[in-house]
């Protein structure tokens with residue numbers, strides 16, 4: 001990727017792209033021609049994976065044209081030596097490396113050039129600006145700090161020196177009172193963390209009546225944000241929440257539409273498809289697998305890559321008028337599926353998402369535990385003592401979602417052992433119980 005190409009991309013970030021939906025699609029098609037030609041010529045894993053697929057890069061006139069390429073999975077990449085997944089001749093020592101463990105627990109490292117890394121970071125900044133962040137707002141992130149500290153790169157140092165988007169990383173492994181102290185000290189314009197970390201801090205603040213510095217908004221990401229978490233966090237911080245959907249492979253994939261129409265897909269960063277089990281696009285309103293193509297990653301390309309996430313497809317143009325396509329909901333990991341008797345399966349979101357929407361006022365945090373194929377327990381840490389009517393309704397709704405032949409129980413718990421700064425999994429499958437504690 002040439003510097004001019006990157007510069008063009010950088011330039012696009014400082015304002016939402018102009019020219020509407022059609023211009024966006026033309027941009028995508030142009031990037032796809034470039035990335036597919038690059039992979040064909042310079043990336044061994046795609047040369048092999050696409051053998052036999054009839055597609056001439058120059059013939060890609062619309063984004064949908066890449067459907068004739070087979071999707072690729074993380075395992076396909078992991079099965080090859082690193083050099084086969086990188087552009088020919090790239091020296092890994094010169095690259096930015098992101099190590100991920102993933103929900104499967106299997107390590108996978110993503111590599112990008114420094115320039116690519118910054119381009120992707122800018123999409124995130126644009127989304128934050130779209131949500132109302134100003135240049136001088138301090139962003140406080142709760143996260144697991146890397147051992148030995150984070151290495152600041154020169155654009156980051158320059159940005160800090162100029163006072164543009166000053167930021168601070170706070171240890172997400174700390175206790176609630178330390179995190180509240182850090183918030184009071186930092187006076188953030190924006191607070192960013194996993195929903196479970198935000199909820200943990202929020203619950204403590206509400207319980208102890210801690211007065212919090214009011215940020216412009218709170219950014220959640222990395223886990224499914226349900227209605228009860230949204231409410232708790234928003235109550236405690238006195239600020240709206242903007243949920244973002246990202247992945248290490250792509251950085252920003254989507255962020256919440258400021259006008260409440262679900263999520264804007266970051267179409268000029270990533271081409272997102274929502275596919276059924278047979279890799280056909282689902283209808284608008286349908287749920288499916290997220291398959292994504294990175295439009296700016298030439299070092300380690302991801303083309304029609306199975307993210308392992310599920311989402312609900314939204315309209316191809318956001319009703320708010322911005323030129324982005326949409327997702328209506330992010331459902332989380334596709335592997336988190338309840339397998340029920342008779343080969344049926346239900347995504348936990350179908351149960352917990354709906355329940356939390358109705359019962360957000362009294363359900364604090366919840367977790368769905370599949371004890372056996374025909375036995376599912378919903379564990380609830382309650383915000384107040386539920387009335388008999390609350391429990392009855394919940395039981396009936398859960399039983400209905402699971403269908404006949406499945407026992408559904410409710411269990412009120414004091415709280416959940418928290419892996420601070422790590423992801424909270426709202427679903428525990430059979431045999432995973434011990435591992436999750």
Ligand SMILES: [Zn+2]
Nearest residue numbers: 257261318320
């Ligand atoms: Zn919108």
